[in-house]
Amino acid sequence: MLFSSVTFLYYFLPVVLALYFILPTLNGRQDLRNSALLLASLIFYAWGEPVYVFLMLGQCVTAWAFSLLINKYRGKTPAKFALAGVFAVSLGALFFFKYTNFFISNFNMLFKTNSKLLELVMPIGISFYTFQILSYAIDVYNGRTEVQRNVLSFSTYVSLFPQLIAGPIVRYSDVEKELKSRKTTIADFSDGARRFTAGLAKKVLIANVLGEFYGQMRGGTDVLSGWLYIIAYALHIYFDFSGYSDMAIGLGRILGFKFPENFNYPYISKSVTEFWRRWHMTLSSWFRDYVYIPLGGNRKGAKRQFLNILIVWFLTGFWHGANWNFIVWGLYFAAFLLIEKLILLKLLQKMPKLINHIYLLLIVAVGWVFFDSLSTAEIGKHLSVMFGFGADGFAGTEPLYYLRSYAVPLIIALVGATPLPKKLFDLLENKKARALTFMQPAVTGILLIIITAYLVDGSFNPFIYFRF
Numbered sequence: 511m512l513f514s515s516v517t518f519l520y521y522f523l524p525v526v527l528a529l530y531f532i533l534p535t536l537n538g539r540q541d542l543r544n545s546a547l548l549l550a551s552l553i554f555y556a557w558g559e560p561v562y563v564f565l566m567l568g569q570c571v572t573a574w575a576f577s578l579l580i581n582k583y584r585g586k587t588p589a590k591f592a593l594a595g596v597f598a599v600s601l602g603a604l605f606f607f608k609y610t611n612f613f614i615s616n617f618n619m620l621f622k623t624n625s626k627l628l629e630l631v632m633p634i635g636i637s638f639y640t641f642q643i644l645s646y647a648i649d650v651y652n653g654r655t656e657v658q659r660n661v662l663s664f665s666t667y668v669s670l671f672p673q674l675i676a677g678p679i680v681r682y683s684d685v686e687k688e689l690k691s692r693k694t695t696i697a698d699f700s701d702g703a704r705r706f707t708a709g710l711a712k713k714v715l716i717a718n719v720l721g722e723f724y725g726q727m728r729g730g731t732d733v734l735s736g737w738l739y740i741i742a743y744a745l746h747i748y749f750d751f752s753g754y755s756d757m758a759i760g761l762g763r764i765l766g767f768k769f770p771e772n773f774n775y776p777y778i779s780k781s782v783t784e785f786w787r788r789w790h791m792t793l794s795s796w797f798r799d800y801v802y803i804p805l806g807g808n809r810k811g812a813k814r815q816f817l818n819i820l821i822v823w824f825l826t827g828f829w830h831g832a833n834w835n836f837i838v839w840g841l842y843f844a845a846f847l848l849i850e851k852l853i854l855l856k857l858l859q860k861m862p863k864l865i866n867h868i869y870l871l872l873i874v875a876v877g878w879v880f881f882d883s884l885s886t887a888e889i890g891k892h893l894s895v896m897f898g899f900g901a902d903g904f905a906g907t908e909p910l911y912y913l914r915s916y917a918v919p920l921i922i923a924l925v926g927a928t929p930l931p932k933k934l935f936d937l938l939e940n941k942k943a944r945a946l947t948f949m950q951p952a953v954t955g956i957l958l959i960i961i962t963a964y965l966v967d968g969s970f971n972p973f974i975y976f977r978f
Contacts (some may be wrong), residue, residue, distance in 0.1 A: 511557040513757045514713050516965055519958075526550045530765065531694075540692060544666045547765070554671040555634070562633035565603060570665040572599045573643045574658065577650045581657035589651060596647040604640045607632050612832030635675035637829060639668050641796055646682040648800055655683050663689050672761035676754050678772040679792040685767050692766030700951075702763030707954045707961075709756025714961045716923050717750035723916040727909060728882075734905035736896035738913060740875050743882055745923040748777065751790070777927045780866035781858055782846045782873055793829075797822050816851075820844050830881075835889060839880035846873055 511518050526546075533542045556563040572595075579592035611627045618625055646667075649655040658664040667689060673680050694702075720742050727739035755772035762769040776788035786794050802822045808815040820841070827840020850858070858866045876893065883889040895901045913920075925931065 511554050513754065514710060514718075514961075514965060516962065519962070519965075522550075522554065527764070535691075540688075540690065541660075541662075544663050544689065547671075548662055548666045548669060551666070551669040551671040551674060555669065555674060559634055562636075565633055566636075566639060566669060567665065569600055569603060569639075569643060570668050571661060572596070573647055573668075574661045574664045577647050577657055577664075578659070580647060580651050584651065584653060593647055593651050596643065600640045600643050604636055606630075607636060609832045638677050638679055639674060641679050641793075642668055642681065645679075645796065645800060649681070649683060655686060658682070658686075658689070670762075670767070672765070672767075673758040673769060676751070676758075677790075677792060678755050678758060678770055679796050680769055681796075684770055688767045694764060694766045698763050698766070702760045702765075704760070704950060704954055705763060706757050706760030707957050709753040709758075709760060710961055711957050712749045712753030712756060712926070714964050716919060716926065717746050717753055718964070719916070719919045720746040720749065720923055723912060723920070726912050730906075730909060731895060731902040732904060732906045732909060733895065733898050733901045734913075735909040736892065736901065738909055739892070740878055740896065742916075742920070744777075744875060744878050745920070745927060747878070747881075748773075748927060749923060775927065775929050777871065777874075778867070778929065779870050780863055781850055781855060781870060782843060783850050783855065785870060785874060786843070786847070793826070797826060801825060816848055819847055819851075823847070833884070834886060835880055835883050838886065838889070839877060842877055842880055 511522060513519075529546055529550075530543055533546055536542065552563055552567070555566065576592045576595045576599075580589045580596075583589040583592070607630055610630060614625050614627055617623065646655070646658075646664075650657050658667070667680075667682055667685060670680070670685075724739060724742035724746050727735050727742060730736060730739060752773040759769045759771070770792055772790060772792050774788040774791065776785050779785040779788055802818055805818040805821060806814050807818065823840040823844030824837060825840075827836040827838070830836040830839070846854075858869070879892045879896070880889055883892060898904075
């Protein structure tokens with residue numbers, strides 16, 4: 511079920527919220543509400559994945575049981591075996607569904623065989639909830655969090671529908687207290703509703719429109735088409751994914767949870783290092799805390815640090831998908847992170863900020879070509895057109911026509927990808943503008959009406975990160 515669908519907005523969500531707030535808390539505990547959220551989350555997931563909901567439940571119960579053993583035998587050999595059990599079940603399922611055909615296909619190419627590919631449909635969100643399960647088990651093993659003895663509460667944590675299928679990656683420690691006791695004030699509900707609506711607007715009114723634009727420019731053979739394609743794609747994926755994160759955070763706030771932020775205006779960065787501190791922050795921090803630091807981080811000398819960075823970014827690319835383009839994408843950014851650590855960051859500090867910003871945008875634009883392409887041949891084709899090698903001139907009539915048609919949403923997206931709109935809003939709020947206070951509910955309502963009209967009439971409405 512999509513957040514950006516009439517079914518979710520006007521049927522599922524109102525019923526869930528009504529039931530949720532009607533249910534009482536017992537001595538401050540959230541058992542009844544957690545059970546309601548678990549049931550709602552399973553229905554939400556089963557709407558699109560009726561079979562794989564049992565896979566997710568099985569992983570929840572298995573990880574919960576193994577974690578009880580980890581807690582009981584912490585520091586002893588059985589705890590290590592129990593942790594290995596969590597890894598085997600969770601990563602085993604992830605690898606089977608996400609990478610089986612990748613390995614079969616490459617095996618066929620390498621040994622010139624004709625093994626049949628399996629007809630596998632990847633479970634939606636499996637990459638995200640797998641990481642949540644693993645982080646919980648590791649934290650219990652290391653004594654960083656208390657074990658959850660209630661299997662329903664643990665399953666609620668893993669399956670929470672606001673962040674289940676595309677993040678942000680919520681760690682158990684982020685919501686541990688709220689699972690036991692939480693409340694939603696009028697201010698929380700209001701702020702959450704505004705955040706959700708803002709994310710929905712980013713998705714439907716900007717990302718979807720730019721997705722259409724990017725689709726028209728993709729495969730163009732002149733230089734302008736090549737650059738319009740990647741600019742539209744860069745903005746499309748940002749507003750699509752950050753919009754989903756905003757909706758998840760807003761829904762969490764309504765329900766009494768405080769999910770971590772996932773984006774912080776990444777396109778204003780002035781280095782690749784800074785960009786990855788601002789883009790998909792929960793994934794970056796997950797790899798830092800559960801892969802990079804355990805490997806030794808920067809504590810074992812420069813050579814080991816560089817190897818650790820390469821390993822992390824290879825795994826980051828591999829996590830995104832079973833295709834060589836994602837691995838190339840991961841290693842591409844690893845290379846620039848290493849170059850910056852060695853020489854570039856010191857040079858960039860001496861350069862004008864505009865030069866730094868142009869450098870970052872160019873590196874990221876090329877990176878998105880790797881990310882979006884379906885093969886290495888397609889990567890070469892896109893980059894050749896962008897940089898004028900074998901292109902059919904600078905600009906044809908078609909890209910100029912589409913540029914005029916999509917100029918307004920493109921300008922809105924370019925401005926919206928900066929902190930400027932938020933700064934203007936904060937300025938008005940700091941001045942305690944009464945008009946703003948009264949306008950907020952009205953603007954939210956009007957936005958929702960406009961979005962609904964787009965959803966009823968529109969057809970392009972996928973979430974990019976559902977495929978990960």
